[in-house]
Amino acid sequence: MSELLYGSTRGAAGKVTASQAILKGLADDGGLFVPDGIPVLPMSMKELSGLSYQETALAVMKEFLTDFTEEELRACIDGAYDDKFDTKEIAPLKEADGVYYLELFHGPTIAFKDMALSILPYLMVTAAKKNQVENEIVILTATSGDTGKAALAGFADVPGTKIIVFYPKDGVSPIQKKQMVTQKGANTFVVGIHGNFDDAQSGVKAMFGDEELKKELDACGYQFSSANSINIGRLVPQVVYYVYAYGRLLQQGAVEDGEEINVTVPTGNFGNILAAYYAKLAGVPIGKLICASNENKVLFDFFHTGAYDRNREFILTSSPSMDILISSNLERLVYRIAGNDAGQDAALMKTLSETGRYEITEEMRAGLSDFAGGFAGEADTAEEIRAVYERTGYVLDTHTAVASYVGRNYRKVTKDDRKMVVASTASPYKFTRSVMEAIDGKYDGMEDFALADKLAEISGVPVPAAVEEIREAKVLHKTVCEASEMKAAVKSFLGV
Numbered sequence: 001m002s003e004l005l006y007g008s009t010r011g012a013a014g015k016v017t018a019s020q021a022i023l024k025g026l027a028d029d030g031g032l033f034v035p036d037g038i039p040v041l042p043m044s045m046k047e048l049s050g051l052s053y054q055e056t057a058l059a060v061m062k063e064f065l066t067d068f069t070e071e072e073l074r075a076c077i078d079g080a081y082d083d084k085f086d087t088k089e090i091a092p093l094k095e096a097d098g099v100y101y102l103e104l105f106h107g108p109t110i111a112f113k114d115m116a117l118s119i120l121p122y123l124m125v126t127a128a129k130k131n132q133v134e135n136e137i138v139i140l141t142a143t144s145g146d147t148g149k150a151a152l153a154g155f156a157d158v159p160g161t162k163i164i165v166f167y168p169k170d171g172v173s174p175i176q177k178k179q180m181v182t183q184k185g186a187n188t189f190v191v192g193i194h195g196n197f198d199d200a201q202s203g204v205k206a207m208f209g210d211e212e213l214k215k216e217l218d219a220c221g222y223q224f225s226s227a228n229s230i231n232i233g234r235l236v237p238q239v240v241y242y243v244y245a246y247g248r249l250l251q252q253g254a255v256e257d258g259e260e261i262n263v264t265v266p267t268g269n270f271g272n273i274l275a276a277y278y279a280k281l282a283g284v285p286i287g288k289l290i291c292a293s294n295e296n297k298v299l300f301d302f303f304h305t306g307a308y309d310r311n312r313e314f315i316l317t318s319s320p321s322m323d324i325l326i327s328s329n330l331e332r333l334v335y336r337i338a339g340n341d342a343g344q345d346a347a348l349m350k351t352l353s354e355t356g357r358y359e360i361t362e363e364m365r366a367g368l369s370d371f372a373g374g375f376a377g378e379a380d381t382a383e384e385i386r387a388v389y390e391r392t393g394y395v396l397d398t399h400t401a402v403a404s405y406v407g408r409n410y411r412k413v414t415k416d417d418r419k420m421v422v423a424s425t426a427s428p429y430k431f432t433r434s435v436m437e438a439i440d441g442k443y444d445g446m447e448d449f450a451l452a453d454k455l456a457e458i459s460g461v462p463v464p465a466a467v468e469e470i471r472e473a474k475v476l477h478k479t480v481c482e483a484s485e486m487k488a489a490v491k492s493f494l495g496v
C-alpha cells in the first residue's frame, strides 16, 4: 500500500507521515494537517456492515494511518474500545421519533469525545516510539468541557506523557467541572481560567507557536502535543462511527445498499461533522451533512452568507460544548473548497486573525453544497427535549437536542425525507440540570445528584458509572488563573 502523507492547510510546512502529524498536532506554519487525499473505503458497505466496531475501526484507520502496522493499530483499537465502554456495540444506533440517534456517549466520560480520546493516547505513544522520540510528551488542551475530561481519562498515568487542561472557569456544567477537578493521576494538571473557551484555545495555540518556549521545554526533556480536535489522531477515529452507523442501518434493513442518508451533527469546533464529511468522501452514502449550531451560530451564518464573522457576543448556552466562535476544523473544509490552495487558505486565516472575519469566494461557496446549516435557540432546544421525551420516553441531552431540532426543521423546510442519523454527543446525565428543567419546571432548584436519580426514574436508564463515581470524589485540582497567565502555569507545573 502506498503511504498517505499529510500536509498543512497553509502549505509552508513540509509533508509528514500520519504518526508525525499525530505527534505534532498542529503544523509548524500554524495550519492543520490534511491528508493528501481522502482514501476510499477498502470494502463495500455490505461487507463492512458485517464487522464489529473494532473491525470497522481497523478497516477505516489503516487506510488513513498508513505508517502504522496492522498489528500496531489492532493493539491501539483493542486497548481503546474495550469494557471502558458500557456496551459491546460501542456506538449503538437508537431509533426514536423518526430518526436514528447514533449514541456516541457510552465511553468513560459519557460524551462523544471518548470515541477519539480513548484511542489517541495509544496512537500517540505508538507514534512516539515509531519516531524515536526521547522527550516526554506534554498534552496541552483547551476544553469547552468534554474534551478535557475525556483527554484526562485517556492520558492519566500513561507512561511518557503529562497532560495539562485549561477550561473556562464559569463556562462548563457542574458535572463537567466536577469530573475534571477530581481527576486522579500524577501526570494530570487542570486549570480553570477567567475567560471563555476561545480565550483558552487562543492561549493554547499561542504556546504551540512559541519557539522560545519550545526550546526551553526541549532543554528539560519535554515536547508539546495536542489532544484537541485539530489532531488527525482524533479526526480519523471519528470517521469510523459514521461507517459503522451506515453498516448498522444496512444490516437492520433500514436502508437499501447505496441508499443515501442525511447526517445531522451538533457542532462546535467542526471536528465531528468534518469526520462525517470525510466518511462521505471515503464512500459512505451520505447525502446532506447538516451542521447544527446553538445561539453561537457563527457556522449557520457562514453556510448562509459565505462570511465567517466571529465579531459577536459570546453566548453561554445550555449546550456549552458548542459555545465556540472559532471553529478550528472549519479550516480543513475551507482549504478543500479553495481547491486545496494553501495560499488562499493562509490568506483567509490571516484575515481572520487580524479582523475576526473573512469571506469566501462564490466559487468556494459552490463547494459547500454537501452541507446545510441550521441553529436552535435555547427555547427550541428545551422544547425539543420535552417533546421527544413526551412522545417516546427517550431523553436527549442538550447538544443532541440542538441537532435533533435542526434536523427536524431541515426535513420540514426542504421536504428532503432521506433517513436521518443524528449524532448524539452526550449522555443526558452530563447536563442533567438543563435536561430535567426542560422536561418539567418542577425540577428547578433540585440538587445535581438528586436530579440524576430522578432522571434514572423517569427514563429507565440507570445513572452511569461516570456520574456515580464523582458523587463523593475529592477535588484534587484547584488552580485558577487569568488567560494571560496560562504559560506561567504550564512552566510552573513542568518545573521549567
Ligand SMILES: *Cc1c(COP(=O)(O)O)cnc(C)c1O
Binding pocket: 111, 112, 113, 146, 147, 229, 266, 267, 268, 269, 270, 271, 272, 273, 321, 322, 399, 400, 425, 426
Ligand atoms: C465537543 C462536543 C460537541 C462539538 O463537537 P465538535 O467536534 O467540536 O464540533 C458537541 N456536543 C458535545 C456533547 C461535545 O462534547
